[in-house]
Amino acid sequence: MKNPIIYALDFDGVICDSAIETGISGWKAATQIWPDMPVDAPTEMVELFRQARPIIETGYEAILAMRSLYLGATVDSLYQGCAEQFQALMQEAQVDSAQLKKLFGDTRDLWIAADKAGWIGQNPLYAGVVEKLARLNQHSDWYVVTTKQERFVRMILSGAGIELADERIFGLDRNLSKIEVLKILQDRHPEQALHFYEDRLPTLLKVAQQAELANVELLFAAWGYNGAAEQAEAVAAGFKLVQLGEFLV
Template sequence: MMLCDHYYALDFDGVICDSAIETGISGWKAAVSLWPDLPAQMPEHILSMFRQVRPAMETGYEAILICRALYNGTPVEQLLEFFADTMQQMLSESDCDITQLKTVFAAIRDHWISDDFDGWLANNPLYPGIKELLLSIPQQQLFIVTTKQERFVSAILSANGITLDDRHIFGLEKQLRKPLILQQLQAFCQPKPLIFVEDRVNTLYEVIEDGTLNTVQLGLAVWGYNTPKDRQMAQQHCRVRILAKPEDIILS
């Protein structure tokens, strides 16, 4: 398969960047600001468990509630199996609303970036092989489709020597669900095919259910934030290609 024959739309967290450590630490710092009974430093075993729960998380502020739940002794398995219910319970117990949690989480992360950018960056490493892959794809054929803020995407890519036009980054600011973004990209890319790579199975199924996106080729990045159950679910659909390593993205 020739690179010039395809366009690529890649998710960011869980496909390009392993942000779980930074997200966990930011969530813990935010939790400490809300619940002073928590120790100032995130315990290693909590960070390890946070990594296991990360596949269930959809939005950054949820890291605060996950950290609190884990510290309270909620088992990883319970969080994975009953994530939405547990998050709602933790939200009720927090005496905060979602807007407040988002504000606190964003402020903690922004302070970390302004105070120690190198430290923040070190906790947002690219997955092995990803940098080489991104540099091998012509810039005009590469798009980032993510729920992460675009400024964070640009900062991490730039720090790794990867330059991408801002118009090719579709982040949180766009306020659009990924299928809608893919509809726009599909129209732009025609007649060449578009490959969309994601680490969340539910997102891939949203694309599958959208009848206007039948020609978009789909890949699940198993190195990202998904579980064996997720991968088994993905294998049940013929449109999803299981990608074991980044270079598989460009292999037919």
């Protein structure tokens, strides 16, 4: 008998710790726009990106974050005003978000074509998550709700031995917001409780404003790309803070 809970899981920062791969892909893509950057991402830049990773909502923004860091931006400055910095970089390079999304995806595809195992290796699932997802496959309906391109999600899950049907992966390709996806899942499973695990507080705050989604259980993944300040803010806003160990039970 199926578990009455439907799981809607963000991918990066909930299932997969993709910060290093995202940073390296962002750097590789940035070098194609700004050839003054070295071909290989310096280790210290990748580490700075990992610290700044919580600001990234959609993968292509890693291109702009890496360019900003190369130009001397601090992690703190990105937290304080990355939107303005990113917009200025896009205007300077005369590129828009659609072009950057394509460049980011193409850059990943080239890396995968050259070294698929190495690329997957830079996208590890959090400790214990493989076993958790395998158990969910046996007794629960679960979905991936992400801004990542779906083919990358499939590749990473498959590399970890987890199979998930295409119709259960809602990614960037569908041009749907997470709010829209949650409404689809709620309509698809009207008699079951929907639990949404997300590591970005702004996303949860947007979902919480939707009256139609008032019955969705919103869970803040403390093991993902967020910090102590955001966690305290999440608790103050009434969200349940979940540690990795609690999710794995």
